[in-house]
Amino acid sequence: MQKLFADFFGTTPDNVMLFAKGRVGLYAVLKAMGLGQGDEIIVPGYTCLVVPSAARFLNIRCRYVDIDPGTYNINPALLDACLTPATRALIVQHTYGIPADMDALMRWAAGNNLRVIEDCCHAFGSRYKGRMCGTFGVASFFSGQWNKPFSTGLGGILLLNDPSLRPALQAVYRTAAEVSFAENLRLKVQIAAYNALVTPRTNAMMTSAYRLFSRLGITAGSSTNEELAGSMPAGYLKKMAPAQMREGALNLQSIDASIAARHRNTALYTEMLRQTPYRTPAVTEQRECALLRYPVRVANKRACLQLAARERLEIGSWFEVPLHPEGTDMAALGYRDGMCPEGEKASREVINLPTHVKINKAEVQNVVRFLQKFAAPA
Ligand SMILES: Cc1ncc(COP(=O)(O)O)c(C=O)c1O
Numbered sequence: 001m002q003k004l005f006a007d008f009f010g011t012t013p014d015n016v017m018l019f020a021k022g023r024v025g026l027y028a029v030l031k032a033m034g035l036g037q038g039d040e041i042i043v044p045g046y047t048c049l050v051v052p053s054a055a056r057f058l059n060i061r062c063r064y065v066d067i068d069p070g071t072y073n074i075n076p077a078l079l080d081a082c083l084t085p086a087t088r089a090l091i092v093q094h095t096y097g098i099p100a101d102m103d104a105l106m107r108w109a110a111g112n113n114l115r116v117i118e119d120c121c122h123a124f125g126s127r128y129k130g131r132m133c134g135t136f137g138v139a140s141f142f143s144g145q146w147n148k149p150f151s152t153g154l155g156g157i158l159l160l161n162d163p164s165l166r167p168a169l170q171a172v173y174r175t176a177a178e179v180s181f182a183e184n185l186r187l188k189v190q191i192a193a194y195n196a197l198v199t200p201r202t203n204a205m206m207t208s209a210y211r212l213f214s215r216l217g218i219t220a221g222s223s224t225n226e227e228l229a230g231s232m233p234a235g236y237l238k239k240m241a242p243a244q245m246r247e248g249a250l251n252l253q254s255i256d257a258s259i260a261a262r263h264r265n266t267a268l269y270t271e272m273l274r275q276t277p278y279r280t281p282a283v284t285e286q287r288e289c290a291l292l293r294y295p296v297r298v299a300n301k302r303a304c305l306q307l308a309a310r311e312r313l314e315i316g317s318w319f320e321v322p323l324h325p326e327g328t329d330m331a332a333l334g335y336r337d338g339m340c341p342e343g344e345k346a347s348r349e350v351i352n353l354p355t356h357v358k359i360n361k362a363e364v365q366n367v368v369r370f371l372q373k374f375a376a377p378a
Contacts, residue, residue, distance in 0.1 A: 001018065001152075001245040001246075001248040001249040001252065002016045002018060002245075004248075004249055004252040004253070005157055005159075005248075005252060008252065008255065009132060009134060009135060009159060011159070011161075014166070015159060015160040015161070015163075015166075016157060016158070016159055016160070017157070017158040017160070017169065017173050018155070018156075018157055018239060018240035018244075018245060018248075019155070019156040019157070019158065019176065019237075019238065019239060019240055020154070020155065020156065020179070020238035020239065020240060020241070021050070021143070021145075021154060021155065021156040021222075022050075022119075022121045022141045022142055022143030022144070022145070022155075022156030022157070023048075023050040023051065023053070023054045023141075023143075023156065024054075024156055024176075024236065024237060024238060025139075025141035025142070025156045025157060025158030026051065026054040026055075026091075026117065026119070026141045026158075027054040027057060027058065027236070027237065028158060028169060028172045028173065028176070028237065029117060029138075029139045029141070029158060029160075029165070029169065030054065030055060030058055030060060030089070030117075031058060031172050032165050032168035032169040032171070032172050033088070033089065033115065033138075033165065033168070034168070035055075035058060035060050035088055035089070036058050036059050036060060037059040037060075038086060039060050039061070039086055039088045040060065040061045040062070040063055040084060040086040040087045040088065041055055041060055041061075041062055041063070041087070041088060041089045041090070041091060042062075042063050042064075042065055042074075042079065042082055042083075042087060042089070042090045042091065042114075043055070043062045043063070043064055043065070043091045044064070044065060044066075044067055044073065044074040044091070044092075044093050044095070044340075044343070045064035045065060045066050045067065045322045045323075045335065045339055045340025045342075045343035045344075046066075046067045046072060046093075046095065046319055046322050046340065046342075046343035046346055046347065047093055047119070047319065047322070047323060047324070048121075048318075048319065048323070048324050049223070049227075049228070049323045049324060049325065049328045049330075049333065050223060050227065051091065051093075051119060052323060052333040052334070052335075053227060053230070053232075053333065056230070056332075056333060057232040057236070060088075061086070061334060062333065062334050062335075063082040063084070063087070063334075064082075064322070064334070064335055064339050064340050064343075065078050065079055065081075065082050065340070066078055066339075066340035066341065066342045066343055067095070067340065067342050067343050067346065068101075068282075068342070069342045069345070069346065070281065070282030071095070071098050071100070071101070071281065071282045071283075071287075072095035072096060072098060072281070072295060072346060072350075073092075073093065073094065073095050073098060073099075073100035073101065074090075074092060074093065074100060074105070075342070076101055076104035076105055076108055079105075079108050083112060087112070087114060088114065088115065089114055089115045089116070089117055090105065090108075090109050090114050090115070090116050090117070091116075091117050091118075091119055092105050092116055092117070092118050092119065092136075092137065093118075093119035093121075093122070094118065094119070094120060094122060094123035094126055094133045095122060096122050096281070096291055096292055096293050096294070096295050096318075096352065097122045097123045097124075097125075097126045097149070097262070097289045097290055097291040097292040097293075098123075098126070098281055098282075098283055098287060098289055098291065099123065099126050099127065099128035099133050099287040099288075099289060100128075102128045102129075102131075102136050103129075106136055115137070115138045115162075116136060116137035116138065117137050117138060117139055117140065117141070118133060118134055118136060118137040118139075118140035118141075119140070119141060120133055120134040120140045120141065120142045120159075121141065121142060121143035121145075121148060122148070122149070122292040122293075123149075123289070123292070124142055124148070124149035124150060124255075124259075124290075125149060125255070125259040125262070125290040126287075126288065126289040126290055127287075127288040127289070128287055128288075130288070134159050135159075135161055136161075137161065138160075138161055138162035138165060139158060139159060139160050139161060139162065139165065139169075140158075140159045140161070141156060141157065141158050141159075142156060142157040142158075142159070143155075143156055144156060144157065144240075144244065144247075144248055145222060146194055146198070147292075147316075148292065149255075149258070149259070149262070149290070149292055150248065150251040150252060150255055150258060151194075151247060151248070151251055152240065152244040152245065152247050152248035152251070153187055153190060153191035153194060153243070153244055153247045154187065154190075154220060154222065154244065155240045155241075155244040155245075155247075155248060156240070157240075157248075172237075173239075175237065176237045176238055176239045177235050177237065177238040177239065178238075178239055179238065179239060179240070179241035179242070183220070183241060184241045184242055184243050185243075186219070186220060187220060187241050187243045187244055188243035190219055190220065191243060191244075191247050194206075199358065200312075200313075200314045200354065200358055200359060200363060201312045202312075203312075203314045204308075204309040204312065204314065205312075228325075228327070228328070229329070230329050230332050230333070257357060258356070258357045259290045261355070261356065261357040261359070262290035262291060262292070262355045262356065262357075263289075263290050265291075265294070265354075265355040265356075265359055265364055266283075266289065266290065266291040266294060266355055268361060268364045269294045269353060269355070269364060269367075269368070270283075272364065272365070272368045273296070273368065273371075276368070276371070276372060276377070277377045278296055278297070278371065278377050279297065279377070281294075281295055290355075291355050292355065293316060293318065293352035293353060293354065293355060294352060294353040294354075294355055295346075295350045295351075295352050295353075296350065296351055296352070296353060296371065296375075297346075297349040297350055297377065297378035298349060298350075298351055298371075298375040298376060298377065298378055299349070299375075299376040299377065299378045300375060300376050301317065301348060301349060301350075301351055303374075304351055304374060304375045305317055305351060307370075307374050308351075308370065308374075311370060313366065313367055313370055314354040314359075315351050315352070315353060315354075315367065315370075316351065316352050316354075317350070317351055317352065318350075318352060319343075319346075319347050319350075320347055321344075321347050322335060322339075322340050322343040322344055322347055323335055324347075349378040351375075353367050354367070
């Protein structure tokens, strides 16, 4: 799997490290950079709680910068206000697979002597001005979670672009825990169950069941209860399991078809939604993207999600709060209400539409018809 991933990015396998989750890749690179108490990083105020948590577990402080409402990505014009003498790195997230404004962000980071780490958890296969997302920063991390561009059945990948960090990263990797036989077996069963049972029609029901089983500790979930409560779980710094590597390698073999489907469905949504009052995301030719999910703003988000689940449509919601999910102790992560008004507004309004390979033209039409009938544009 390491080699297939490296080939995709035109690099060598020693620049690819496989972890239990994407967030663990971020943790590893921050640690390899020697960051800790007294250091700060800049993070978008519209992300998953596990991103600032990875920094917090190293006692690094996060400064949140608001997003551009058109692209859902960090707004370069707001960066100066968050810069302090303690700032060490900028986390650039390509939200929903929409490439961030890399020219402006890389220029700003270089001008302030900061390293860039790309959060590519949504953006496997997206390009900015022809260049692959994930190849701009010193390193980038990817998620192999079920709903991501390609799945390792949970799992994460770190891509290293700056070889000067390799010795330190390898030292961190050597300290990562191995996956036990029982854990590997459990993941293997989960992957088989997912592949057999989850379809666009069963997705909502299966996701609820999976969340429940994970809370009860029956299945391995995305975030543990400890993590949601803000503490670092035992065995957090862990390598990827063999079962996950096998699944990742299988998925990477058909990645071209998967990315082509996302391109096709992204274009279809855009074409159909342009004939409605909905605004489409600010994607230009310079931002060529295989959207992971297609964001749409609605005024009646909660009702819309409930109805969609009843209609068995795979309409989802990321993010529900600036540090997703709802219930996160955002204050403990240094976020105060009002810090990122656009991130907060997007959290209230945005639902996301499926683009993956199991979604065909008829499904896209169904989803758009549903929006026209039940949703209200924000
Ligand atoms: C933007 C973003 N970054 C990071 C992550 C973390 O990925 P993982 O669950 O593999 O740690 C997620 C998870 O959904 C995400 O949405």
